[in-house]
Amino acid sequence: xxxxxxxxxxxxxxxxxxxxxxxxxxxxxxxxxxxxxxxxxxxxxxxxxxxxxxxxxxxxxxxxxxxxxxxxxxxxx
Numbered sequence: 427x428x429x430x431x432x433x434x435x436x437x438x439x440x441x442x443x444x445x446x447x448x449x450x451x452x453x454x455x456x457x458x459x460x461x462x463x464x465x466x467x468x469x470x471x472x473x474x475x476x477x478x479x480x481x482x483x484x485x486x487x488x489x490x491x492x493x494x495x496x497x498x499x500x501x502x503x
C-alpha cells in the first residue's frame with residue numbers, strides 16, 4: 427500500500443450510467459450548485475518564455491472552451 431492506496435481495491439466496480447441519466451445529473455447539478463468565482467493566474471515571467479507559456483495558454487483556452495455557458499471570462503494584465 428502506497429500513499430494510503432491499496433492497488434487491489436476496489437473489488438466492486440460500478441457500471442457507467444446511460445447518457446440520459448448523466449444528462450439529468452449534470453443538469454440538476456448545474457441548477458443547484460453554488461456559483462463561485464474562480465481566478466486563473468498565469469505566470470508570464472521570463473522563466474515561462476517559449477514552449478512553457480504556449481502550453482499554459484493552450485491549457486487555459488481549453489479550460490474556458492470546455493463549456494462556455496458555465497464561465498464568464500475577463501482578461502487582465
